[in-house]
Amino acid sequence: MEGRIELLDRTRRRTLLGFLVAFVAWQAPTIAQEALGAAVSAPVEGGLTILAAVAGVVWLFYAIRLILLRREVARDSEAAAALDDERVRQVRAKSLACAFWSLVVYLAAIRLATFATAIPAGVAALGGLLVAAAAAIAAFLVLDRE
Amino acid sequence: MADREELSNRLKVLRAERDLTQEELARRVRVTRKTINTVERGVFVPSTVLALKLARELGVSVEEIFHLED
Numbered sequence: 001m002e003g004r005i006e007l008l009d010r011t012r013r014r015t016l017l018g019f020l021v022a023f024v025a026w027q028a029p030t031i032a033q034e035a036l037g038a039a040v041s042a043p044v045e046g047g048l049t050i051l052a053a054v055a056g057v058v059w060l061f062y063a064i065r066l067i068l069l070r071r072e073v074a075r076d077s078e079a080a081a082a083l084d085d086e087r088v089r090q091v092r093a094k095s096l097a098c099a100f101w102s103l104v105v106y107l108a109a110i111r112l113a114t115f116a117t118a119i120p121a122g123v124a125a126l127g128g129l130l131v132a133a134a135a136a137i138a139a140f141l142v143l144d145r146e
Numbered sequence: 147m148a149d150r151e152e153l154s155n156r157l158k159v160l161r162a163e164r165d166l167t168q169e170e171l172a173r174r175v176r177v178t179r180k181t182i183n184t185v186e187r188g189v190f191v192p193s194t195v196l197a198l199k200l201a202r203e204l205g206v207s208v209e210e211i212f213h214l215e216d
Contacts, residue, residue, distance in 0.1 A: 003169050009178055078176060085177035087190050146180050 005082045008073060012083065013141065015069060019062040020137040025055035027130045034122045091143040099136035106131040155212045158186040160204045175199040 002010075029048040033040070040048070073079050110124050161171055161182075168182040175182075175196065184190035185200075192200070201208045 003173065003179075005173065006169060006179055009180070078173070081176040082172065082178050085181050086193050086196060087181040087184060088178065090190075144180070146183055 004076070005079050008069070008079055008083060011069060013144065015062055015065045016137055016141060019059065019066060020134060020141070022055050022059035022062055023137075024130065024134055026052055026059050027126060029055070031123055031126045031130065034120055034126060037120075088144070091140060094143055095136050095139040098139035099132045102135035103128060103132045152215045153188065153191060153212060154215055155185065155188065157182070157200065157204075157211055160206060160211060161186075164204060171200070171203060174203045 029052040033045065033048050033052075073083055106128060110119060110127070113119055161168070168186070169179045172179045172182045176199075177196065181190065181192075181196075185192050185196075197208050197212060201211055204211065
């Protein structure tokens with residue numbers, strides 16, 4: 001039978017995965033709209049807006065689930081200790097390092113791209129947010145695998 | 147400093163001899179089952195504190211669980 005800590009660990013992974021997918025699905029159309037500007041047709045613009053809005057709602061759902069899960073874990077000292085053990089802390093540190101270097105590479109790429117074309121500030125900023133957040137969560141999910 | 151490739155362990159054998167599941171051992175030393183699994187497979191090298199906790203739960207010395215390859 002699956003124990004409580006194992007169940008919480010699986011729930012955390014599933015919730016983080018949902019959070020990541022929804023975040024990318026929310027931000028990517030928004031960035032595309034910013035980047036393409038007036039170049040997109042009205043139907044495409046509308047489609048991107050609807051996709052971003054739906055994904056944003058789904059992301060909010062997963063964000064609330066993460067907060068509730070954190071509170072649930074905090075009430076159980078045994079689960080809180082296990083789910084933040086030394087391996088998890090190491091995985092978290094590596095994930096943040098991955099996010100940092102992903103952001104450095106992204107910023108370098110953006111800087112180089114500006115020599116060829118003008119990049120709207122909104123696109124650069126939202127892209128950086130997307131890269132950093134997605135890299136951190138994706139790295140955690142990959143490194144936390146068995 | 148020893149690399150993880152040089153460190154071997156008998157955690158899986160010692161745990162099995164005591165009829166403990168990974169989950170039960172994890173609960174006793176307050177880590178996740180995945181941590182026990184990754185230690186057994188040599189993927190994760192535990193801290194001295196965790197090594198001592200594992201040794202205490204299994205009733206052996208740390209050297210009986212972990213050893214450096216010659």
